[in-house]
Amino acid sequence: MKEYTEQELREDCVSSELIYDGKVVHLYVDRVSLPNGAESVREYVRHIGAVAVLPLTAEGEVICVRQYRYAHGCVMTEIPAGKLDSKTEDHVEAALRELREETGAVCDSLTYLGLFRSTPAILDEKIDLYLAEGLHFGDTDLDDDEFLNIVRVPLPQLVDDVLTGKITDGKTQVAILKVNEILRRRAQKESNTAP
């Protein structure tokens, strides 16, 4: 099988058309030139980007939100998340804002968990994931069109819910499994260095 250089895999824009410029979704249809010189079409959505936060209590519970997802026609369990307010909004500020708005919590510590690209073939959305610890609770402050319930679930239960398919939201699956692995490694390190 032919091996390409990274440069050879590149697809270049021949022409770009903005089909729909919405509030959240910005749909483009581009003609691109392929590595073999042929042309093809790429339909994709531009998105401002988002943040998601896994809030972990001192008791090892995760604060999740349950909300109706219109595109899927069902209520889903997810970690608190939201899109950036502007292209220049600081991502940490956005994470703290979403955490406060959706759960009423502020946190003593916010740890970056890395980037999540939702579905790179058709969407440029990037979601920065965070772990929030040292939580203090106040009032929520939801958007006008946002309705949700808050649930507290022990992390081990959530890991099982991801493995058994009860939790299906991608960013939530990644955040739960990452935090589980991080805590497991942290505990292992501590037990290795214990006197």
Next chain:
Amino acid sequence: MKEYTEQELREDCVSSELIYDGKVVHLYVDRVSLPNGAESVREYVRHIGAVAVLPLTAEGEVICVRQYRYAHGCVMTEIPAGKLDSKTEDHVEAALRELREETGAVCDSLTYLGLFRSTPAILDEKIDLYLAEGLHFGDTDLDDDEFLNIVRVPLPQLVDDVLTGKITDGKTQVAILKVNEILRRRAQKESNTAP
């Protein structure tokens, strides 16, 4: 904070408009009625659905593909994946097809890893994830507009790459972390039942 019943969280369609009916992306803008009776707009994309497969060799290596993602402007490492050929295509058949087309492999065993919803706020895409074991390799058979390199990476390395942010594709992150957790539990169970 007000607690809703699941029924109360529901958003109902007031009117629906198909904005763009593409090859992959089908964009809708709907007016919906919210739980408080107000109306809002939901912009979302319908997608036929997809499958993704984590192919694991007997040596514990994962067969990944590296391909250019136009929406992100970079080459990304992902597990083999592709959209369903039709709404009625069997998902297991689709998984075996994508595995064969992208990596040239057939497998003795295919384990369902659960559902991944890429980004439920704006997209109805559902990706069924699978683990393929007992691999036998033949020729690849790529789509006309598909160009990629195949790489083999040990699973523990991939887990580290997910944790350190080197792997950013959502479905790939979930599949790697799920398989890692499944294999860890399997090993634990075996060591617990060892004589």
